[in-house]
Amino acid sequence: MRRLGSVQQKIPCVFLTDVKEEASRKHEHQQFQVVATENVNPVALEANVDCAFATEKLDGTCCYVAVYQGQFYLWARLDRKPNKQAEKRFRKHQHTHKSCKDFSWNVEEDFKMVPESWIPAHRVKHSNGHPIPDEHGHIPGWVPVQKSNKQYCWHSSVVDYELGVALVLKPGCDDDDLLEITALPLADLQEQTLELIGTNVNGNPYGLGSKKQPIHCLVPHGSIPVRNPPPVNFQLLSSWFQENCEGRVEGIVWHCNDGTLIKIHRHHLGLRWPDGETRLGSRPAVVRLGGASAAYSDSEGLLSWFSPLNGQRFSRLQDVHF
Template sequence: MMEGLGAVQQKISCVFETAVIDEVSKKRDNQSYRVQATSKIKQKAIDNEVNSAQATEKLDGTCQPWLWARFDKKPNKSAERRFKKFQTLKQKNSTDQTFAWDLDKDFKETPEHWIPASGVEQEDGRPVPDDIGHTPGWVPVYPASRQHCWHLSAVDLKAGLAVVLREENEFTLCIECVHLSSLLGRTAELIGTNINGNPYGIGNKKFPVHLLVVHGTIQVLDPPQLTNEAVKSWFETAGQVEGIVWHCANGALFKVHRNHVGLDWPVPKPVLSTRPIRIAIETNDLKSDTCLLETLAKLDGQTFASLLDLERVFPSVLTELDHFGMKHCELTSE
């Protein structure tokens, strides 16, 4: 297993310089502009030796460090309108001006106990938004919160366990159960049935499946050269992934998304969905009331052609669990 690399605390900067294009965004609803990568690598990326960095797959999920869920502080409607107008004028006039946010009035209220992400710039003790107006941050995951129900389906807080998808080797993935203490200081992506439209096709409405993927643990074995043309060509052929994240030796992170080079996401057959997968849930050490863990434990040691096969085998396993009086209310969405 490759060890995780940089923990993702903030929005990751594109490895290329970007330009704002006056077209409707393919990535974000109701956004009248889109961000496009130019052919120039950012000087900051060069300074951080990105050409020798480790490349990993960018996943389409929701980011969370353990027991906290990602929650970005965003502009309110009036500030968002001003910001969009500024972006349009900046693109037409090609200026280096920066937008002036009113940190007291321009942002929506955040939930109780919200904290800014590590490394967010501070001004007079207040967090400063990034270049798209968001302030990355975290809120605690509460067991009784409906908003966090899918986060909680991948963990057992009482037993201190989590269901993690990792890379076993260059071909095979592995679903395993780990103790939460092993994830301290790490961040992870939550993927699955009810996350971002389920681009990986994991589970279904009747049998939803959600998994944590620790950032930096899914390698890109043959990344493209760092030119706009090479990156786009790679995405169109071998790179059926949402994006690439480069982990520099000093901890700096840079990314490129399919949308940066004008390509759509999701794609019909993401690489993550097509790799063989092994289940490694040690039943002897498992004492959990979480149905996903109980279900996967019945499949311990088995290997499947892909993540998509879980949808096929889960109904029969759940029938067996019901026979022994085990409830699966946490796994079903009804």
């Protein structure tokens, strides 16, 4: 499986963006939306985006695998955000100056508390020993997923720390279209970021599982290639998302040769998401847990439910059921 860029920071849009004073299609209660212009972002041009490797942008929640207390753990995304007073000052500055630049933060006083185990994401800038916020006023970071924390119960369902494995969705080895549900050692996923998708994440656009039998899995970032992606052109991309069966995705992430990540998603182009059946949810899938599947039957998480399905093939990912 090709290992590509780890997603630790906000990824810039492939086009320069503009802010429209109208209700967001993506974020409830947000009274503005960020839309793409037809001008390609200089960051994308500098990174030679036309020669980049295009992968599917997945609609879930970002996770990370790293060591915690001497063993490999799954970490959940937790951005440190400003408190109400600081948020008001920040928004006022943003409205007055039409920019986030030159806003002065007091990192010790302006931000909400986070758990002691919280760590800032890679490449977060520091000042006087403190991580400082990005242009959105957030400090990206991670917290370890512990079984005792019910807030992250869906994260917990895809890992077994005793066995040291995670439930992962990845492309099959012997078929371009086939997806494979498997168990991978957390050690093999070290320092990677992944997307948790499933029944109780972001409205479940991929149609996985049900309320009675929720299904979740981790998808390594950069692992689902986009076949025959269109050139980086506003009109061509807009048409591709609406007319091509391969375009039934939330967006594209380009992995450039210099390590830069660039993205586009449907909301940038004023398009709905989801809009009918998704490309990922309609792909065939097989459960391949290998010879160790019997060991997973006693697992506390989803692995025990998948164990009896070892070797079973489904015509669509969204048809997987126990």
